[in-house]
Amino acid sequence: MDDGKDLVGYLHSVETGAAVDGPGMRFVYFMSGCPFRCQYCHNPDTWKAGSGRKVTLREALDEILPYCKFLKTAGGVTISGGEPLVQATFVGELFRRLKRTFRLHTALDTQGFLHESVPDEWFEPVDLVLLDIKHSDPDKHLALTGKPLQPTLDFAKRLARLKKKMWIRYVLVPGLTDDDGDISRLADFVAGLGDSVERVEVLPFHQLGAFKWKELGLGYTLENTPAPTIEQAERARTLFRDKGLTVF
Numbered sequence: 001m002d003d004g005k006d007l008v009g010y011l012h013s014v015e016t017g018a019a020v021d022g023p024g025m026r027f028v029y030f031m032s033g034c035p036f037r038c039q040y041c042h043n044p045d046t047w048k049a050g051s052g053r054k055v056t057l058r059e060a061l062d063e064i065l066p067y068c069k070f071l072k073t074a075g076g077v078t079i080s081g082g083e084p085l086v087q088a089t090f091v092g093e094l095f096r097r098l099k100r101t102f103r104l105h106t107a108l109d110t111q112g113f114l115h116e117s118v119p120d121e122w123f124e125p126v127d128l129v130l131l132d133i134k135h136s137d138p139d140k141h142l143a144l145t146g147k148p149l150q151p152t153l154d155f156a157k158r159l160a161r162l163k164k165k166m167w168i169r170y171v172l173v174p175g176l177t178d179d180d181g182d183i184s185r186l187a188d189f190v191a192g193l194g195d196s197v198e199r200v201e202v203l204p205f206h207q208l209g210a211f212k213w214k215e216l217g218l219g220y221t222l223e224n225t226p227a228p229t230i231e232q233a234e235r236a237r238t239l240f241r242d243k244g245l246t247v248f
Contacts, residue, residue, distance in 0.1 A: 009090035012045070012052040012082060014063055022107035022128060022167075024075025027064050029094070031079065033086030035113060037146040038134060039221055040173050042209025046082035060094055061101070068102045076105030078130070085114035092122045099125035112155030113147055120162060128198075129159055132169045135177055136186035144176060153189065160193040167198055172228045172236050173205040183239045191243040199246045202236045204228045 010032040018026040033049035046052075055063075064077060071077060077098055084091045091108075098104055108123075109130040123129075133152055135141035141149035159166055168190050172178055190197055206227055213220035228236075237247045 007057050007090050007093055008054055009057075009060065009087050009094070010050055010052045011055050011060065012043075016067060018078065021078040021080060021109060022076060022130060023105065025071065026075045026078045026107070027067050027071055028078045028080055028109075029060065029063075031081045031084045031087050031091060034081055034083040035086065035147060036083065036111060036134075039144055039176070040171060040205055040225075042206070043082070043212070044209070044216055044218060045212050049086055057090070057093060057097060061097055064098070064102070068104065071104055072102070076107065076127070077102075078107040078109055080109035080130075083114065084108060084110055085112075085117060088114065088118050088122070092118065095125040110155075111145075112152045115151065115155040115158060120158075123159075123162060123164055126164065128165045128167065130167050130169055131156060131159070132171075133186060133190075134171070136182050136189065140176075140182070156189075156193055160196045163196060165198050166193070166196050168200045169203055170200065170236070171203045171205055172233055173222070174226055174228050174232065176225075178228065178232060178236065180235075180239060183236050184242075187240045187243040187245065190240070191245055197245065199248055200237075200240045201248050202233055202240070204233050 012030040012032045014030065015028040018028045021028050030046060032046055032052035034047045079091055079094065095106055098106055105127050106125060107128040107130055108126045111132045111134065134145050135149065138149045190200060204227055210220055210223065240247045
């Protein structure tokens with residue numbers, strides 16, 4: 001392995017025992033930088049590009065080295081953010097090294113907005129894409145995230161064309177993303193992607209990252225928004241299941 005001095009990236013943090021970022025136990029790289037400004041974001045401290053810890057490829061690989069033997073049988077590695085495609089060159093090479101050197105299962109956690117910046121070959125060392133689709137209505141998506149919806153939908157279709165395995169993730173926020181019609185529309189779209197979609201994950205909104213908004217001096221509009229009830233979450237899952245999808 002060379003020392004990776006040719007490329008550097010900006011790493012917000014790592015997690016060594018994540019259980020919700022792909023199959024099994026995961027080592028997760030959280031990259032800095034994100035073009036979205038989601039109202040419910042629980043990691044607004046990852047938004048700023050070029051923030052965090054500057055690392056070479058060799059330094060990034062050294063961080064996972066002590067866990068590789070365990071991860072090879074227990075799970076794998078996920079690159080998340082922020083938005084990993086903000087640092088597409090560094091992240092793409094990191095995926096290639098992780099696959100070539102350690103033979104780990106690899107996952108990319110993304111909303112896909114920047115996918116046109118990379119060729120199809122970029123995804124070859126990626127085993128699974130955790131695709132966050134924030135909303136199915138273009139106007140509501142723009143209001144929720146500050147960015148248009150269509151690039152994410154185009155990315156999902158691209159992954160299906162590449163026969164790349166996907167887990168679709170949908171954050172359920174009362175009053176924002178819980179409308180039955182909006183969820184059913186998204187379920188129709190996801191069902192149309194075919195066998196590439198392994199599962200849909202309905203993720204209930206929570207307030208665990210609210211303190212970060214305050215620390216960063218950002219206005220947080222969801223301070224009084226409750227978490228969805230068990231019944232609301234199950235209702236959303238049922239709407240996806242009704243389209244023949246496997247849902248968690």
